[in-house]
Amino acid sequence: MKKTLFDKIWDSHVVESIPNGPDILYIDKHLIHEVTSPQAFNELKERNIPVFRPDQIVATADHNTPTKDQHLPVKDLLSRKQLKELSQNCEENNITLYGLGHPYNGIVHVMAPELGITQPGMTIVCGDSHTSTHGAFGTIAFGIGTSQVTQVFASQCLLVEKPKKLRVNVNGKLKNGVLPKDVILYIISKLGTNSGTGYFCEYAGNVFEEMSMEGRMTVCNMSIEMGARGGLIAPDQTTIEYVEGREFAPKGAEFEKMKAHWETLKTDEGAEFDQEYSFEAEDIEPMITYGTNPGMGIKLTGSIPVEGNKSDAKALGYMNFKPGETLLEKPINYIFIGSCTNSRIEDFRVAASYIKGKKKAENVNALIVPGSRQVAEQIRTEGLDKVFEEAGFTLRQPGCSACLAMNDDKIPEGEYCVSTSNRNFEGRQGPGSRTILASPLTAAATAISGKISDYTQTLN
Amino acid sequence: MEKFIKLTDTVVPLDAENVDTDQIIPARFLKATDKEGFGENLFRDWRFNKAGEPNEDFVLNQDKYSGSILLAGNNFGCGSSREHAAWAIKAYGFKAVVSSYFADIFKGNALNNGLLPVQVSPDFLHKLFTAVEKDAEEKVVIDLEEQKISIQSSGDSESFDIDPYKKTCLINGYDDIDFLTSKLEVIKKFEKKRSGNQAEPQQTLQTENI
Numbered sequence: 001m002k003k004t005l006f007d008k009i010w011d012s013h014v015v016e017s018i019p020n021g022p023d024i025l026y027i028d029k030h031l032i033h034e035v036t037s038p039q040a041f042n043e044l045k046e047r048n049i050p051v052f053r054p055d056q057i058v059a060t061a062d063h064n065t066p067t068k069d070q071h072l073p074v075k076d077l078l079s080r081k082q083l084k085e086l087s088q089n090c091e092e093n094n095i096t097l098y099g100l101g102h103p104y105n106g107i108v109h110v111m112a113p114e115l116g117i118t119q120p121g122m123t124i125v126c127g128d129s130h131t132s133t134h135g136a137f138g139t140i141a142f143g144i145g146t147s148q149v150t151q152v153f154a155s156q157c158l159l160v161e162k163p164k165k166l167r168v169n170v171n172g173k174l175k176n177g178v179l180p181k182d183v184i185l186y187i188i189s190k191l192g193t194n195s196g197t198g199y200f201c202e203y204a205g206n207v208f209e210e211m212s213m214e215g216r217m218t219v220c221n222m223s224i225e226m227g228a229r230g231g232l233i234a235p236d237q238t239t240i241e242y243v244e245g246r247e248f249a250p251k252g253a254e255f256e257k258m259k260a261h262w263e264t265l266k267t268d269e270g271a272e273f274d275q276e277y278s279f280e281a282e283d284i285e286p287m288i289t290y291g292t293n294p295g296m297g298i299k300l301t302g303s304i305p306v307e308g309n310k311s312d313a314k315a316l317g318y319m320n321f322k323p324g325e326t327l328l329e330k331p332i333n334y335i336f337i338g339s340c341t342n343s344r345i346e347d348f349r350v351a352a353s354y355i356k357g358k359k360k361a362e363n364v365n366a367l368i369v370p371g372s373r374q375v376a377e378q379i380r381t382e383g384l385d386k387v388f389e390e391a392g393f394t395l396r397q398p399g400c401s402a403c404l405a406m407n408d409d410k411i412p413e414g415e416y417c418v419s420t421s422n423r424n425f426e427g428r429q430g431p432g433s434r435t436i437l438a439s440p441l442t443a444a445a446t447a448i449s450g451k452i453s454d455y456t457q458t459l460n
Numbered sequence: 461m462e463k464f465i466k467l468t469d470t471v472v473p474l475d476a477e478n479v480d481t482d483q484i485i486p487a488r489f490l491k492a493t494d495k496e497g498f499g500e501n502l503f504r505d506w507r508f509n510k511a512g513e514p515n516e517d518f519v520l521n522q523d524k525y526s527g528s529i530l531l532a533g534n535n536f537g538c539g540s541s542r543e544h545a546a547w548a549i550k551a552y553g554f555k556a557v558v559s560s561y562f563a564d565i566f567k568g569n570a571l572n573n574g575l576l577p578v579q580v581s582p583d584f585l586h587k588l589f590t591a592v593e594k595d596a597e598e599k600v601v602i603d604l605e606e607q608k609i610s611i612q613s614s615g616d617s618e619s620f621d622i623d624p625y626k627k628t629c630l631i632n633g634y635d636d637i638d639f640l641t642s643k644l645e646v647i648k649k650f651e652k653k654r655s656g657n658q659a660e661p662q663q664t665l666q667t668e669n670i
Contacts, residue, residue: 012660015650016643021625024643026650036542038493049641064491078491085493119663129541129565143565145543147572147636155640157647161623163564193478194535194561227538229564250663257661293478293538311477311533404487404540413510425482425539427505 002271004165005234006200009140009265013123015157022159028122029056030152031108032095034086035063035406036127040149041089051093053156058117059090059097062107064406067369067396070100079407093153104247106372106398109133109340113217114374116246120235120262125152130340130422132223135232136216137239138265140200142230163229164274166199167267170207172281177456179350180215181342181420181439183207184222185287189297191277196228199275202267203233207281213242214346221341222422225294234266286456288327289424289437291315296424300442301328301454318426319434320414327436327452334417335447336367336429339403342420342440343371345378351444352384354455355391361450366393367409369401393447405430418446462574463633467555467602468612470527473592474519479532480539481566485548487540498544499551520552524596528555531588531600535559536577537566546570556602558609560585571626572635578602578609584618587611604630 003011015024037059044051051057064079074080083100090097098104104111109130112118118134124141125131127149134141148158168187201223208216216233223231240259243249250258285299292315298304303326304316316323337343337351348370360366368388370376376398379385388395402409403421405428411417413432420443421428424435438446445455489501506518514521530549536559537545546569549557556576570577580588591598591611599612604627610617622630629635640647655662 012654015647018625021623024640024647026647026654035490039495039543042494043637047637049637052644052647063487076491082491082493121660127541127543129539131541143541145541145546145565145569145572147543147569151636151640154637155644155647157640157643159625159636159640193538194563197535197561197564224565227535227563254661254663258663261659261661293480309477310475314476404482406487406490423480423482423539425480427486428482431486431488431505431510 002268004267004271004273005138005202005232005265006140006165007271009121009123010162013140022161024157025123025160026157027056027125027152029058029117029124030156031112031124031126031131032057032059032149033063033108033126033128034061034082036146037089037149038082038085039146040153041093043150044153049154051095051153054094056156057095058112059086059095060105060108060111061086061099063400063404065100065399066407067399067401067409070397076407103373106374107340107343107400109217109221110343110371110375113137113213114246114372116243116249119243119249119258120239121265125158129224130221132228132230133217133221133340135220135223135230136213137243138232138235138262140230140232143224163200164198166196166201166228166275167273168201168203169205169276169278170203170281171205171278172207174207174281174284177286177441177459178284179439179441180211180218182287183284184219185289185294185297185437186284187279188222188226188295189287190279191226193225193293193295194227196223196226199228201228201231203231204267208233209236212346213238214344217344218341222294225422235262286439286442288418288442288452289435290319290321290327292318292424292426294422294424294437297437300452302326328454330416330452331363332416332418332446332451333363334365334367334411334415335443336369336402336417336419336421337440337443338367338369338371338401339421340371340400341422343369343375345375347420347440348375348379348384349382351440352387354441354444355393355448356387358391358448360392360447363450364447366447367402368393368395369409370398372398391448402429404428405433411435418443418452461629461633461635464555464574464576464604464630466604467528468599469529470525470597471529471531471588471592471600472519472525472527473589474530474532475589477533478535478538481537481542481545482539484537484545485542490542490544495547497551498548499553502548502552528553529600529602530554530557531592532557532559534582535561535563538563541565543569543573546573546575550575558585558588571630574630574633576602576604576630578620580609580618580620587616
């Protein structure tokens with residue numbers, strides 16, 4: 001039978017199928033962080049259950065961590081307690097932790113791929129919905145709740161029903177200035193925030209084949225924003241070159257053996273999907289969102305749809321926008337470049353290339369937060385820190401930061417923020433904050449002009 | 461886990477679509493390391509104003525509505541994987557959520573906490589909202605064994621789907637951990653078989669590193 005990439009990976013990880021019920025799915029790698037793991041560790045303790053496979057778990061601290069003075073004790077006492085519990089729990093259970101200050105520390109979906117922990121063909125879970133990011137390597141990766149974190153601790157397995165299969169094809173040539181973030185915001189704006197519910201999504205077509213791993217991660221990251229549990233892209237030469245030589249990637253003869261296997265991981269010609277959509281690359285333009293879910297997106301130069309239901313009207317009320325309005329020329333006081341969607345080196349290179357030699361507008365607070373210590377180091381090595389500094393941007397230490405504002409990095413009430421993160425929900429970046437999702441290039445250009453503007457005319 | 465068999469109660473109608481988990485429980489309340497107290501902050505930023513006073517327009521603050529069934533618009537629970545959302549709804553006192561669509565992760569989290577997500581057709585959802593709007597005392601019956609939801613006064617009903625395994629768990633109060641830990645020998649056998657499979661090689665675990 002002809003199989004999709006998703007089928008191949010899923011089927012090889014099924015320990016047992018329960019008649020009329022879910023599959024017992026084996027999990028290769030379990031990533032954990034401070035926010036969604038403490039209650040799972042408590043549950044194990046209460047039930048006197050040991051961690052079954054501690055070697056297959058990797059921990060990092062990212063969600064509530066401060067982005068300045070990381071060498072000092074964390075000021076917020078609740079955050080400090082949560083971080084301390086993570087350290088204790090990891091120590092008691094022999095789990096490797098790359099905590100605050102460790103050279104490998106970073107946002108879980110940035111540090112795991114860059115360390116070679118993420119490899120094609122794996123099943124990967126984490127108590128975080130953006131675990132879909134790792135699908136960029138041709139893995140089945142998805143977010144889980146804390147009860148499921150407990151289950152994986154206890155058995156290295158999950159009880160899950162096999163999702164249906166969706167394929168999104170994008171072919172053609174992307175316009176100048178259109179980044180992977182624009183591609184995924186475009187797809188979500190066309191399909192809506194629940195079109196993917198119940199599905200795993202494979203992205204196919206030359207647009208994804210030609211993307212860097214960083215770009216593919218941005219795309220797969222936001223699969224959950226259309227409701228899909230995960231997204232994946234078949235591994236190819238780009239994937240293999242990215243993985244090779246990374247800290248925890250296989251080495252030597254073992255790498256060759258794994259590589260030969262990874263090269264077989266693709267959807268068979270003629271394999272069937274439950275649902276399929278196709279888009280033309282030429283139709284995609286730089287995108288921004290105007291509402292309070294990621295599906296409410298328009299092209300940068302577009303106008304807000306006139307038609308909408310009660311929920312759409314509520315969203316526009318929250319954002320203080322009107323139907324039919326264009327966002328061009330809207331003054332913006334905050335921009336944020338960071339989050340597990342766009343905090344990899346390529347994101348900062350593209351922002352820096354636009355910013356170089358320019359200054360941010362006076363009204364703008366421009367926050368740059370790398371996804372990991374390694375990315376921060378690379379920013380310095382490439383001299384991008386100087387570019388940001390000279391332009392008046394604030395460069396911070398790594399973490400989730402203003403994406404979900406669990407730390408001090410909050411957008412004030414009523415203020416707009418052009419943000420490279422993944423969610424524009426009400427209050428996501430701080431109570432009353434108004435988020436406009438966009439690519440790193442759009443965020444950088446907004447910081448320079450102090451308003452939303454069509455920068456595409458000025459690109460080289 | 462608490463059992464769920466049959467529930468007859470009044471309904472709290474939350475007429476909003478795409479209710480995301482950041483609204484159910486905002487991220488700033490996720491710093492707890494236990495499962496206590498999330499009910500107080502359920503829908504925090506919709507329920508209370510900046511000064512912490514109840515917002516009269518919000519349905520949870522309206523005296524005429526009460527009960528352990530939350531009725532909500534399409535695509536409930538989208539966004540983050542935080543199980544704190546299910547804990548908050550449960551801790552507030554809800555036992556079931558009815559919507560025409562649930563986000564995957566939320567649905568799983570709810571089921572793992574004995575909170576029943578009941579997915580109905582858009583038409584039936586509309587009927588439910590109309591019935592409750594007409595009479596806030598209207599009772600709704602959710603029968604898990606029969607997989608049926610009905611409006612008590614009119615008798616209007618619809619059947620709903622649930623994974624048979626999950627249904628058994630809820631009716632008996634079992635959870636997945638009990639089941640999975642009973643399977644450890646099978647899981648070990650799977651690991652052994654896999655490590656010998658040359659067609660799908662596995663990386664040797666570097667215990668000292670990862």
